[in-house]
Amino acid sequence: MSEVALQSHGTGRRVAVRRHGLIVRITHWTNAVVWVFLLMSGLQIFNAHPALYFGNQSNFAHPFLAMEAADDNPARGVTWIAGHSFDTTGWFGVSYDENGEPVERGFPQFLTWPGEQDLATGRRWHFFFAWLFVINGTIYLLSGVLSRHFARDLLPSWSDIRHIPRSIFDHVRFKFPHERRYNVLQKLAYVSAALVALPLMVLTGLTMSPAMNAAFPWLLEIFGGRQSARTIHFITAMFLVLFVFVHLVMVLISGVFNNLRSMITGRYVIEEQADDP
């Protein structure tokens, strides 16, 4: 893919630019590892009570989402979302262990950390990585604000907003010009993940802490109660799974080596048109 993109604009001049600063590169890879552990230990914790509710407390009879095993033989996994049920055998509600035996659990063994159902250990891992995540994220946010990286590179400008339809058109044609700056869809994706979803994970996570509820009761107000915070925590985590999936696909199809190199060494090769400044 890489060479296709590089050779398709014959008239352009290939120039190497410094795309990612050192702090962005270090915090990016740290975050990548930390996020995988947070996700998998988070699913382990979710499995202890694989049901979600809105409000202050749990209305056990009417969960917003629930994963359970139906009383069938062979065992069948059922997922309920807002009153609608789906057969999710093998994935949610009932999945198979390493011997192929059906087990009743929310998320399957290969998606949780630890693999075995073990809430205590899942919590220990989750909070350890939560601290790393917060420290890493704070460094990233401070440096992004102070270096004006967010203002310069991530926040869409008015002209960006006007170019949204054009950018969508480029994406559906799989046309990814290598430019000095991010296109507007990239900016929106990165802003929604790094500046909205990730901080939201921290805030909704803290809102589940009874001690934090006493310290900062306004957290409960903004999220609509502890159980709402838990549900938003889960939905935001699923949004991040979607983001990471799309992110990886885009990295692969828009010049994987150029992209990877830019996040490791900082160096990114762009195609500069003759009329570019």
Place this chain on the structure above:
Amino acid sequence: MIPERKLLVSRRSLLRFGAIGVGSLLLAGCDDAVSENPRILSFIDKASVLTYRAQRLILPRDKLAPEFSESDIAPQFRANGSTSPSDPAYRALAAANFVDWRLMVDGLVDKPLKLSLADLRALPASTQITRHDCVEGWSCIGKWTGTPLSEVLNRAGVKPQARFVVFHCADRFQDDGVPDDFEPGESDSGNSGGVPYYESIDFVDAYHPQTLLAYELNDQTLPIAYGAPLRLRLGRQLGYKMAKYVMRIELVSSFARMGGGNGGYWEDLGYQWYAGI
């Protein structure tokens, strides 16, 4: 410059090696050799200490947990943990409506106490409508009435060398071969030979105004399923800290020689001693 095409092969194989590396890391999680490794776990537990210190630092000593109104009370409060202790001595007390039950208060106190339910009811009472958060993830709101723990401690006179308040309970969980997936929420299956439930808190929680020795739930005498005749209520920690069927309160300088040495039944099975999160 090095021709892209020539490098592609080696870079691809590099990537493949990377994928194998990440894949095997994930597989390592499946056999839990890493995730359940005691030495790794003792390292990541430093994060629990950090959480405890950080929450104690930002949370003012007497700051209250949010309280709710009568209309918020859960129609069906979930009974959890042991719901029907099998201990014969406890059974006999329960059969006589706990008239012969006495709460022992001893250990590092000036004046050991033996209090009947009538004695406790004669002390100043406090009522709160608060949320109960289970470590599994669910929440229920209930109205609790009882004696603030501080009232009892002040009457016993706490010696200066005391650091923790330990609650000894009448319920037992199965001792031998407690499975890894044994979660709070499973009932006392009704056999002797289990480990007696116990819990411990420090004086920040012990003297907190919402820390109650509760004898009523929702204006009714505390039912057995919820810990009759007396259970602990804490405003700012998770449910497993709130010992049910309390028989004895012991003041100690250390809990290292008690049970498994971690300060509580679930703590001995890997749950954090501080459950503010």
